[in-house]
Amino acid sequence: MFCEIAAGQAPASLVLDRGEILAFMDIHPWRPGHLLVVPRRHAVRVGDLTGEVAAALWSVGIELAAALRASNLGCDDVHLLVNDGPAAAQTVPHVHLHVVPRARGDLWRLGARLAQQPVRRLFGAVARDILDGHAEQIRAAL
Numbered sequence: 377m378f379c380e381i382a383a384g385q386a387p388a389s390l391v392l393d394r395g396e397i398l399a400f401m402d403i404h405p406w407r408p409g410h411l412l413v414v415p416r417r418h419a420v421r422v423g424d425l426t427g428e429v430a431a432a433l434w435s436v437g438i439e440l441a442a443a444l445r446a447s448n449l450g451c452d453d454v455h456l457l458v459n460d461g462p463a464a465a466q467t468v469p470h471v472h473l474h475v476v477p478r479a480r481g482d483l484w485r486l487g488a489r490l491a492q493q494p495v496r497r498l499f500g501a502v503a504r505d506i507l508d509g510h511a512e513q514i515r516a517a518l
């Protein structure tokens with residue numbers, strides 16, 4: 377799935393392309409502005425990455441966290457999270473760093489969003505134009 381995005385064969389709301397590292401909007405966001413940072417080259421677990429690529433992945437995640445805070449998306453703080461392997465809830469077998477914006481007092485809204493996950497997976501993802509709009513706002517804050 378992420379290899380297809382990296383190859384330009386699947387749609388994505390791209391935020392940045394640093395050669396070895398790409399960042400785009402999660403199509404099933406936990407919160408508006410939820411980003412995924414991925415290595416272009418396929419790897420399943422973070423331990424499969426070279427140290428250089430792992431460092432670049434983390435560095436882009438930190439940069440995007442700052443952009444989220446500076447954006448208009450209402451972000452006070454950020455989760456930087458990797459589910460490393462299927463027993464740790466990794467659903468796409470290609471390394472991805474979640475960068476999830478949080479706002480003070482949003483716990484109820486986040487909980488409601490996560491509770492809807494199975495329903496949203498049945499009825500589809502967030503519309504592409506909305507994701508493209510969020511990507512544009514984050515890019516503007518980079």
Ligand SMILES: [Zn+2]
Pocket residue numbers: 377378379380417418419469470
């Ligand atoms: Zn892949």
